[in-house]
Amino acid sequence: MAVKAFSPEWASAFKDEVNKSTVYKTAGKGWKWTVGLVVEAEPDKHFAEPKGIVMDLFDGEARDIQVGSAADAQKCDFVITAPYSRWKEVSTGQLDATKGMLQGKLKLKGDLPTIVRYTKASQEMTECTTRIAVEWPDEK
Amino acid sequence: MHDADRGRMARRKVNAGADTALVDYADKEPSAFASMLGGLIEANVKSRPEKESDFARLIAKVGIWVTDIDEGVTLDFKGGRMTVHNGLESQRTITIRADAQTVMSLSNLKIGLFGLPVYYDEVGRGVAGKLLRGKLKIDGMLPNVVTLNAVTRIFSVQ
Numbered sequence: 347m348a349v350k351a352f353s354p355e356w357a358s359a360f361k362d363e364v365n366k367s368t369v370y371k372t373a374g375k376g377w378k379w380t381v382g383l384v385v386e387a388e389p390d391k392h393f394a395e396p397k398g399i400v401m402d403l404f405d406g407e408a409r410d411i412q413v414g415s416a417a418d419a420q421k422c423d424f425v426i427t428a429p430y431s432r433w434k435e436v437s438t439g440q441l442d443a444t445k446g447m448l449q450g451k452l453k454l455k456g457d458l459p460t461i462v463r464y465t466k467a468s469q470e471m472t473e474c475t476t477r478i479a480v481e482w483p484d485e486k
Numbered sequence: 487m488h489d490a491d492r493g494r495m496a497r498r499k500v501n502a503g504a505d506t507a508l509v510d511y512a513d514k515e516p517s518a519f520a521s522m523l524g525g526l527i528e529a530n531v532k533s534r535p536e537k538e539s540d541f542a543r544l545i546a547k548v549g550i551w552v553t554d555i556d557e558g559v560t561l562d563f564k565g566g567r568m569t570v571h572n573g574l575e576s577q578r579t580i581t582i583r584a585d586a587q588t589v590m591s592l593s594n595l596k597i598g599l600f601g602l603p604v605y606y607d608e609v610g611r612g613v614a615g616k617l618l619r620g621k622l623k624i625d626g627m628l629p630n631v632v633t634l635n636a637v638t639r640i641f642s643v644q
Contacts, residue, residue, distance in 0.1 A: 442586065442587075444587055445554060447518070447522065448518060448519045448552060448555055448586050449555050449557065450517070450518025450519075451518075454522075458522065458525050459526060459529050459530050459643040462526060462590060462593050463644065465587075465590045465591075469587075
């Protein structure tokens with residue numbers, strides 16, 4: 347069953363997918379920082395308010411993934427910011443997250459050498475989002 | 487004009503204090519890729535003392551072209567400082583052409599014995615395989631292996 351984009355149900359499904367991934371378990375070994383995803387509002391796409399996804403990732407495991415405010419996400423050690431439609435492109439596999447960061451489509455804040463060291467883990471996290479059936483507000 | 491010093495190693499101490507900018511940008515609006523590479527190298531040199539001597543000695547113009555986003559940068563190493571240009575500048579010592587994932591893999595190469603990149607682990611084998619299959623092209627590699635190894639060490643986050 348599809349879950350609403352960036353809803354608590356989506357966050358829970360995302361956490362399950364990450365924890366099912368053996369690739370992430372290996373690639374994320376040693377990671378010990380929080381990651382915030384800021385989803386900027388796009389009212390014309392029926393995504394009226396910005397949201398924040400706060401991810402507590404530790405040593406190859408997603409301990410918690412919660413939906414909160416953009417301000418919550420901005421407090422994390424690493425913050426990736428993009429408008430709703432960009433995140434939709436990432437979650438539907440139309441935009442590779444690495445390419446998106448190099449092109450500035452996804453804006454990254456945090457220690458670059460650390461995030462680059464975990465490129466494979468972040469790619470697998472992106473893969474995990476593509477496995478979730480999502481109900482997109484602009485496709486209703 | 488041709489820069490006769492390109493590709494040589496200078497000897498200068500890097501003042502890599504937290505407040506000293508080692509990297510500057512030639513363009514008023516650096517591309518996201520330029521900012522990312524400049525930021526990565528600056529953070530690497532400042533946080534890893536073993537990279538300082540390479541950075542202090544390296545004089546070379548290194549082009550990196552990311553084939554799947556059609557964007558590139560030139561890293562102009564000037565012996566303790568670096569200027570990042572949007573796009574490929576002329577008279578480059580080395581030019582690396584690869585897709586985004588491979589460029590990121592280059593920064594994940596481990597550095598082994600004698601400061602040489604490790605090509606026998608998973609990441610290294612992947613990079614070597616792409617080089618053999620032509621998915622990673624390095625113009626100017628053979629006459630500049632020493633420079634390439636120094637760039638790899640500075641670039642590596644491992």
